[in-house]
Amino acid sequence: MRADLNTLAVFAVVAEEHSLRAAADRLGVTRSAVSQSVRRLEETLGIALLRRTTRSMSLTEAGERLRAEIAPALAEMQAAVDGTRQFGVAIRGQLRLAVSSIAETVLSGPLLAGFARAHPAVEIDVLVTDEVFDIVAEGFDAGIRLGEVIQQDMVAVPVSGDQRQLAVCAPAYLEGNAPPRHPGDLAAHRCIGWRPAPRAAPYRWEFTEDGRDFAVAVEPEITTNDMGLMVRLALSGAGITFGMEETFRPHLDRGELVPLLEAFCPRFPGFFVYYPNRRNMAPKLRAFVDHVRRRQPELR
Numbered sequence: 001m002r003a004d005l006n007t008l009a010v011f012a013v014v015a016e017e018h019s020l021r022a023a024a025d026r027l028g029v030t031r032s033a034v035s036q037s038v039r040r041l042e043e044t045l046g047i048a049l050l051r052r053t054t055r056s057m058s059l060t061e062a063g064e065r066l067r068a069e070i071a072p073a074l075a076e077m078q079a080a081v082d083g084t085r086q087f088g089v090a091i092r093g094q095l096r097l098a099v100s101s102i103a104e105t106v107l108s109g110p111l112l113a114g115f116a117r118a119h120p121a122v123e124i125d126v127l128v129t130d131e132v133f134d135i136v137a138e139g140f141d142a143g144i145r146l147g148e149v150i151q152q153d154m155v156a157v158p159v160s161g162d163q164r165q166l167a168v169c170a171p172a173y174l175e176g177n178a179p180p181r182h183p184g185d186l187a188a189h190r191c192i193g194w195r196p197a198p199r200a201a202p203y204r205w206e207f208t209e210d211g212r213d214f215a216v217a218v219e220p221e222i223t224t225n226d227m228g229l230m231v232r233l234a235l236s237g238a239g240i241t242f243g244m245e246e247t248f249r250p251h252l253d254r255g256e257l258v259p260l261l262e263a264f265c266p267r268f269p270g271f272f273v274y275y276p277n278r279r280n281m282a283p284k285l286r287a288f289v290d291h292v293r294r295r296q297p298e299l300r
Helices: 005-017 020-027 031-045 061-085 110-118 183-188 227-235 245-253 283-299
Strands: 050-052 057-059 093-099 122-128 142-146 154-158 165-169 191-194 205-209 212-216 222-224 240-244 258-260 271-276
Touching (some): 005 020, 005 031, 057 061, 093 283, 165 245, 183 212, 191 227, 222 227, 227 240, 240 245, 245 258, 271 283
Parallel strands (some): 191 222
Antiparallel strands (some): 050 057, 205 212
16 A cells, blocks of 8 residues: 555654644644544554654654655655746745855855845745754755765755865964974864864864875864854964864954964865755745855855
8 A cells, every 4th residue: 555645744744843733733734633644654654653652752763764765755846836836926935054164155144145135035044053964854955065075966056166274373372382394293282173063073184295185183172163262262372273264364364363284285175055956946946056156256
């Protein structure tokens, strides 16, 4: 027996909301109707999709897998419906973007502000995160990350020019410390590190020598997941830190920070807007991608 699309769509909402009641409110039906729909789907598949207690609800392993498998197809169907509905009318709706915390080109503001002015009927919802996840399954229209970490099956459009990472410190730090001549010298310095999440290891500092890439596992005296705090600590003379050049650029231009180890820091492809390869792209997303393409010359 085949599962019908309605029960799959209901299950997808339940999985997203993690609540039968919240799913019922979102769908405009009764909690009982949602529960029965999920039960029919479980009977059809012959396996439990939800764990239910009197206080909570969660997905089983089978439920998690089903959610991941159907999310792209449901998103594509919704995009097709939205595209048909909005044909010939103003571009509107909510545009959800997942943006890396180091994407200064986007987070500095003008790119998004320009799009907002051009399309006032679009609500822009930006999640700044360095967590790696499936943007389709989590309901995002697009993501913005460094090109090297984007999945091969995604469409990727440049949103910045080439980038490079730099080690930097305040001039005051060098008054009592000789500057490192080689990345291996960093072990003898006070360092300020970055980690993307509480359980993640501090980011390894990456360099290139004679065409060979290598990483240095520094042992930071201070570690944070906040890029702004990392910069402020460096400005205060707390030590050497490492990150995207464009993040440090205003402070480098004013002499508040100085670059280190530049010979080991070549440029590489920068940030990209990425999204699923769909035949029917939602008008709001198409408008954003077109906006990025028009801005490309000034972003380089």
